[in-house]
Amino acid sequence: MTTLSDCLKRIESHFDQMGPELQRCARWAADNPRQVGLLSMRQQAELAGATPTSMARMARALGFDDYISFRKPFQDALASPVPDFRERVHSMQATGNAGNGLDPLLETVQLDNVRSACALNTAEDLNAAADAILHSRRVAFLGVRSCFAISYHFYYAYSLIAGNGILVHGLGGAFPDQVDSLDADDLLVCITQQPYGRPTIEAVQSCRERGVKVLALTDSPLSPAAAFANQILQFRADSPSYFHSMLGSLALVEGLLARLAARGGNTVLDRLATVESRLASSNAYWSNPPSRKKK
Missing domain, CATH: 1.10.10.10 (Winged helix-like DNA-binding domain superfamily/Winged helix DNA-binding domain)
Structure with missing residues (x-):
């Protein structure tokens, strides 16, 4: 097909x-x-x-x-129907597409998804997206359901090199309030793939109507988010399993993070120095205690 x-x-x-x-x-x-x-x-x-x-x-x-x-x-x-997970699993079971027989196909598709981050986007597009993030007053990261994990990773890693990131999470029912606080000097970065979460598309549409810039990371130029975004970057989310792959979106995010760090200049270096000092003083990460020598 x-x-x-x-x-x-x-x-x-x-x-x-x-x-x-x-x-x-x-x-x-x-x-x-x-x-x-x-x-x-x-x-x-x-x-x-x-x-x-x-x-x-x-x-x-x-x-x-x-x-x-x-x-x-x-x-x-x-078309973006809610996927029939049960039917896909039933098909896998009926055709014997499970166990070791699935591994080579899954690996091939996963590698294609990772490579799609560069294959579907030009260097100019990726640099333009990085510059849009670097030049925005605030950067809000949005993803719902499975895409929330990707948006959180983007937000967390970005917070190490910049202090103007916002994670749109909706805790306590504040999802609309977080989006409504954005204005024309801000940027909404959304991650969405089929089936497209309704809260994400509604947030993107609301931002576009109010003049808030939108960068959409999505799996198709026909994604409903693409209709309201100022710029889109694409990835593939194919999978022979029952659930769509998240590797393409993760590879795209990590590529953008690398560009942001490389293009951020001394501002990024100063931010990292502050963050690393705070992490060290708070003992944020486990380290093995020094071994005691026997007398």
Whole structure:
């Protein structure tokens, strides 16, 4: 089955072999994946400044039988049903896809997810995201359900090199209050992947309406968070198991943290000196007591 990611890779690999008219169509489709899934071919052609015939020719140039076949992965990616965990486990059990037989496939997919942090994002995009974080007055980190662990890791590691981070956690029912406190000088960094948590999407939409900048780390350009974000960075969350993988999002976060530290200058070094001194004075980490020599 062809996925949205496959379609975008085909556009990238075939782009230089296309004529100017087909390149215009392909570039528009890659830049507007939600519209490809939602609008008619005629509407898309009008927005792309091309003809419906050119859109169809572009699809065939990419190896699809027609524009309907090209459009289907975009439509499929728009759907975000609650995953049927039980059905996926039942399928694994029925096909014998368990135990040692699952290990090689799982390892391959996990490695692809980790590599996706660099494969799906350019160095310029990653640097732009790091600069947006470094130049914001406050940086709020948001993720719900499984993504909360990733947002907490991002917040905690970021707090070692900067003191302006906020973890949006919602304890005591204060979730909306934390988001509402952000303004145009602040940045909301959200991590979300299918199935997309409703509180995250509502928070992103609220921030965009109030002029708060949004950086979305997500698994698809068709993610509902992408529609309201100022910038998106992508990762893959594929898994042959019943639960989606978190390795892609973690790899992306750790890559951003490395960039933040490298681009933060003396401000980062001064912050680390303060944090390390505090950790040492409070005996934050276990260390083995010195061994006593026998007399």
